[in-house]
Amino acid sequence: MLFQNEKLTVRQLEEKDSSLLAKWLSDPEVLEFYEGRDNPFDLEKVQNKFFASAGQTSMCMVEYVGKEIGYIQFYELDADTKKKYGIYTENTYGTDQFIGETDYWNKGIGTLLISSMVSYLIEHKKASRIVMDPQTQNTRAITCYEKCGFKKVKLLPNHEFHEGKYQDCWLMEFSRLSISSKRKEGESS
Template sequence: MDTLHGTYVTLRPATAADLPTFRTALATVEVARWWHWPDPEGDLAEPEHRHLAITVKGETVGMIQWYEEEDPDFRYASIDIFVHPDHHRLGLGTDAIRTLASWLFDVRGHHRLTIDPAAENSAAITCYERLGFRRVGVLRKQWYDHSREEWADGMLLDLLKGELSEGS
């Protein structure tokens, strides 16, 4: 995969060198509340891994990943992201999603993208809606919340080609 350049961020394939930064972000209260990544080393070692380091001026500030369903009758892609809290509210996550979404639409040929944050993660949902994602519905007991040790709801949002907002 090529390196992708947004307005503020650069997205490049993540490597083992990014793991200390990822672990630092994942250890923060703000990220750990929503993210559990049990085997980053193993995931990054997979030849077809789709984890991208989010960098700003050469500094890794987070990670964005994508998955695609390749069956032509059900083709779509999904995105997931975290940014270290020191870099929250700067537009970096928004720029990373916009950059990857544009690539998934224009280069990979997808017509629809999904993202599924925790239903309680209102900051993430607000960010995604500003980009043009629309709520599809609640995914009941979709993910295991390790901080509460119980199953929790997710919010499914989707975005069709042509709906991506170019604004902030």
């Protein structure tokens, strides 16, 4: 287990999770913003994407009250990505995630997941900055990220090839520095 917060648990991805990933990543509602409805997964594709070449990405399952409901991954940004985003600080992490069980959408679980992952990355990975790049039309995800303290910092035109065309995305960032400055503001009032 990576961490637990209230009813939420995040643990390392295991081979036994393949069928759940294939189920979620063949659901058009999930694929609308993650991978694309024209890009459904079967077990072979899950194996190739999630288990054949993990690299530096930490891939995790999300459980809520003991039931697997989604996926989250995190990784330290490489130099090329940081340069592309205009980020020059060390310990910058990115995350990607989805809740695959659609019955768990719009219940605050995504907000709990993101805020818990932010805390984990700051405390255990010493992240100074955490970024995401949701598609501009994914308003549900953007609202969730903003509730967790992320700010839109840069429009990324034609950033992600999705469902046959390039989509604009927002670079969204959570900065550890903003936590420090908020604390200082609170102390001086």
